[in-house]
Amino acid sequence: MVSLTLLEPQQKTPLQQWSFENSSIIRIGRAADNHVVLNDSLVSRHHLELRKVGDASNGDAWQLISQGTNGTFLNGILVLQSPLPDNSLLQLAQGGPILQFQIQEVTVLETGLRSQQQGTEENAAETLYSARNLANSSSTCTHEGNSPNNLFCIHCGQPLSVQQRIRHYQVLRILGQGGMGTTYLAWDEAGVIAGMPQLLVLKQMNADMLKIVKAQELFEREAHTLKSLNHPGVPKYYDFFVEGGKKYLAMELIHGQDLDKRVYTTGPVTPNQAIAWMIQTCDILDYLHSQEPPLIHRDIKPANLMVRSSENRIVVLDFGAVKEIGTAPGTRIGAEGYCAPEQERGQPLTQSDLYAIGPTLIFLLTGENPFKYYRQRGRNFRFDVAKVPTISSQLRDVIDRVTEPLPRDRYQNAKELAAALAACKV
Numbered sequence: 223m224v225s226l227t228l229l230e231p232q233q234k235t236p237l238q239q240w241s242f243e244n245s246s247i248i249r250i251g252r253a254a255d256n257h258v259v260l261n262d263s264l265v266s267r268h269h270l271e272l273r274k275v276g277d278a279s280n281g282d283a284w285q286l287i288s289q290g291t292n293g294t295f296l297n298g299i300l301v302l303q304s305p306l307p308d309n310s311l312l313q314l315a316q317g318g319p320i321l322q323f324q325i326q327e328v329t330v331l332e333t334g335l336r337s338q339q340q341g342t343e344e345n346a347a348e349t350l351y352s353a354r355n356l357a358n359s360s361s362t363c364t365h366e367g368n369s370p371n372n373l374f375c376i377h378c379g380q381p382l383s384v385q386q387r388i389r390h391y392q393v394l395r396i397l398g399q400g401g402m403g404t405t406y407l408a409w410d411e412a413g414v415i416a417g418m419p420q421l422l423v424l425k426q427m428n429a430d431m432l433k434i435v436k437a438q439e440l441f442e443r444e445a446h447t448l449k450s451l452n453h454p455g456v457p458k459y460y461d462f463f464v465e466g467g468k469k470y471l472a473m474e475l476i477h478g479q480d481l482d483k484r485v486y487t488t489g490p491v492t493p494n495q496a497i498a499w500m501i502q503t504c505d506i507l508d509y510l511h512s513q514e515p516p517l518i519h520r521d522i523k524p525a526n527l528m529v530r531s532s533e534n535r536i537v538v539l540d541f542g543a544v545k546e547i548g549t550a551p552g553t554r555i556g557a558e559g560y561c562a563p564e565q566e567r568g569q570p571l572t573q574s575d576l577y578a579i580g581p582t583l584i585f586l587l588t589g590e591n592p593f594k595y596y597r598q599r600g601r602n603f604r605f606d607v608a609k610v611p612t613i614s615s616q617l618r619d620v621i622d623r624v625t626e627p628l629p630r631d632r633y634q635n636a637k638e639l640a641a642a643l644a645a646c647k648v
Contacts, residue, residue, distance in 0.1 A: 455506035481524035508636035522578035559593035
């Protein structure tokens, strides 16, 4: 019997399982006619075939044939056609879903399958995970057979390497580093945050930044803002503390890829996909702008818009620049090419966030810095996308209006902009 188990990308714990008792071909892809259907934009409609090439005399042997546009990785190596060993890890596209291929005994699977048939998919995954841990509990796990990129052992489920401990958080690796501080991927093994072990993001403010009042203000503002918000398009706040003279913010880890990396990795997206993501962004902005007092993000750009892999939905990141409307003009914050004129002057409005949707659309549809299309038109500098074939005249009109130099000439709220974008869908 062959099983394919969908693994959580970082922790490598089971999410869903498929089993095949007498199959000689297993097809995997996004289309509904596959044996294993994975609804992920990185996965091709018919991405992968697994073929049985063995017989009763030499035992079952399997081979994979990749047909996916974004490639298939076998234990971290890009392959087109290859023998498929037992207990292999298959990743459908870089950053795509991960499947574990196993030739298994019936006993463990039967328990999991019964749970699935009763409609408790999570219990089936837990059964498999518990069975695997039980097998390793009698002896110390050697962590053999793990890919070099694995954070957790595929056998015992424990972290393979812990760089340091900060309070009850185990730091597994650095996600990013800058002048303000360092962002870590951390593991809450004790389950202090959610009552069960989980991965999260731990942002550390460097000790030398504590001397800079503005830096402190921005870091603490992000923690305060996240704590006050509750929306699926905003990362969840977990914790804020000071340890060893450094400030820390613990927050939800979003499994996915930001739009900046997404486009630079796979190229421009289709108009319908770009529009769908921007409508989702408008929904999040509408939530922020509806707070009392309204919150202005001030840094909407592709690098701060993450696509959650499991749902293909946008999550807005980096709330350090958030400003309450009505407060005194402050520091100029915003990315070149995405920043509205009034925000350049330190006077942001809710319409300033909407302005950024225009250049973000240009980036998504061209793969180029929108500043390339910013040129003088009449008395003002405007975005000129008339010659971009993927931008229809209707969508061009939306981009023109949302990036008007004067805020009063733009769409006045996120719902109005979302409705205009929806009308541009083909």
